[in-house]
Structure formats: C-alpha cells, structure tokens
Amino acid sequence: MGIRNSSRGLRFGLTVAGAVAGLVAAGAAPAGAAPTGAVPAGAVPAQKVALTRTNHSCDGVRIDGDRPTPFGQAVVTRPASGKLVVSVSVTGASPDTTYAIRVIQLLPGDADCHGIAGYLTTDSLGGGRASVQELVLPGASQAWVDLNATDDFTNFLDSDPVSF
Template identity: 55%
Template sequence: MGKVLSRGIAPLVAAGGLFLGLGFGLPAAQAGAVPAQKVPLTQTNYSCDGSMVDGARTTTFGFVNLVRPASGKLVAAVVLKGAKPNTTFNVRLIQVVPGNSDCLNIDATLTTDEYGNGEVNVQEPVLSGASQVWVALNNQNSFTEFFTMKPQAL
C-alpha cells in the first residue's frame, strides 16, 4: 500500500551512516486508534532504530501532529518553522520493526517559504510488528541540516 498526500519525515545523515529517527511503542497489529500527539521537531540525531546518537537538542523548529486512526494507518502533519528559506527537505515517516526500519524511504518533500516555514502531511499503513514511529527531515543538498521528532511508541 502506498503513502498518501504530501509526506514528511526524513533526516538521514548519509556521510558517516548516521540516521535520524523517531519511534512509537505498542505492537502495531494489537493497538487501536491513538489520539493526536503533538511532538516538537528538534535537531536531535537519531539512528534508524530510534536510539539517540549525540544527546538531545532542545531548540524547537515546529512540530509533528501524529495520529493513528483505527483504520490501521499513521498520519503525520509536519509543520517546520525557522528552517533555511526556500529549501526542499526530504521527509520520512519511519516505523521501527524488529531488526529493521523503513528509514531509507523518502515519503514526501517539504519546501520552505521565504521565512523558512513549511507544512506537509504524510499517511502510510502501520507496518506489522512496528513498535515505534518517528519523523525525520533533511535538506536535499546538505545532509547535515536536519530536523527530527522524538520516537514515539505505537
């Protein structure tokens, strides 16, 4: 099943193999609807499995409203604020499953306006066995410019 709407999530730091990630926590197949969660976007670096790499950063650059409707999908409304103006970011909605994640899949792009602000919505089915979910964004031209949402339990 493909992803729908403009999608977002994505910081991967290609050089050095560092990935930024976010995650959820209950077994996906067992959980029902989850109300919206508003999670800040920061520049904290996460690996694909959702573990923090270099310590938490607290400055916020917008937020992600994350919801899991009973229909078995994830919906992430990404709002980026104060990033580099007129810049396109790859967005990834990353689900962590035992021994793997889908952090290499670009789900959408987000282009900021002249003020460095932008929005995008991403939807995708909950992966079987997924325990966490997170959103990552990275500048298409500079993998060192990224924003992430702290991993959340499913």
C-alpha cells in the first residue's frame, strides 16, 4: 500500500511539474514566480509612462511646455487579444476628485480623442487606482492617457504617447 501511494504521489508530482514547465514554456508563470519574459505573438509588453500636468493636443503633441513633476503613472499593455489595457495609479492629485480616463489612440492623420474609457476617484490624499481597456482601433500604433477632472477640465494629468 505504501509503495502504491508513493507511486501515485510521484506520478502526480511529475504531472504537476510537467504542467508548470508547459506554462513556463508558453510564456506564463505560476503564481509567485518571476515572469520569463516571453510575450505571446501579437502582444506588446507593458510600458510604464509618467502622468504629469503637461498638456497635450489630441495628436499627443505637447502644447504648453514641459511640467515634469509626476503625479503617478499609467501602464499601457497590448495583449494578443487586440485590446489596450491601461492601469492608472495617481498620487498627490486633487483629493476626492473624479477623473475621466481617456485612452487616446493615434491613427494616421487622426486621433480618437473623445471617448471615455472609465473613471478614477481619488481619496482624501489625492491617490487612486483604476484599470480600463478598449479595443485597438484599425491603424492605431500609439496611444496616450489623459485624466480630466469631471468638474474642472483644467485639472488634468497626461502621459506622453507610447508605441504599441
């Protein structure tokens, strides 16, 4: 009986080890493990970009000089699924304020500047987090993130454009 259980345990251990090896080879990592660096075909690795009070026109060009003080960051990822996933984290922004999150995709000769992907509401210290996602528009190869306070459009945080 003891040998049979040991044999079963060994088979189970080898099966689990084989499954983990398959996940790692496919670019996934088990919980708590360091990522392998592999990216699925068609996907673009996460890109971190600072959120500042530097204003941009819809095409992503800075229009009022550089205000480099960061108020957080946006992490932009394009998984192979054809979506853009944006995780936003702010610190030191206006307290108890709701910001509209726009992911502005840059298209050849145009920009998608009007849609709202979601909202972030800061706490009493001006901190907050939110994640949004939207489909990649045909022809888009860059995007930037804009947060506008819903009660005061002059209260904003912008990123520079990132390529994907």
